[in-house]
Amino acid sequence: VRVLLIVSILALLAVALWPVIERWLPRLRGLARVETRPDELVKDPVCQTYVVRSRAVRRDIEGHVFFFCSPTCAERYLRGRWSS
Numbered sequence: 001v002r003v004l005l006i007v008s009i010l011a012l013l014a015v016a017l018w019p020v021i022e023r024w025l026p027r028l029r030g031l032a033r034v035e036t037r038p039d040e041l042v043k044d045p046v047c048q049t050y051v052v053r054s055r056a057v058r059r060d061i062e063g064h065v066f067f068f069c070s071p072t073c074a075e076r077y078l079r080g081r082w083s084s
């Protein structure tokens with residue numbers, strides 16, 4: 001009987017807290033899956049700077065998408081001055 005009581009109290013708590021959990025869940029998911037979100041930080045492969053994706057310079061190179069902090073870095077990458 002005591003176990004049943006505890007379980008029902010926990011169930012009530014879960015129901016009572018669900019709106020709070022639901023509100024926080026997307027934020028927690030957002031923290032876990034940072035690189036797939038649109039306004040994420042992306043790394044410039046040339047100067048190693050992190051840039052906000054929506055403001056980064058995007059280049060599609062040989063089927064791969066690269067993000068750069070500036071057109072200058074994109075140019076450098078395309079010209080092959082930067083190598084690794």
Ligand SMILES: [Zn+2]
Pocket residue numbers: 044046047048049068069070073
């Ligand atoms: Zn850069």
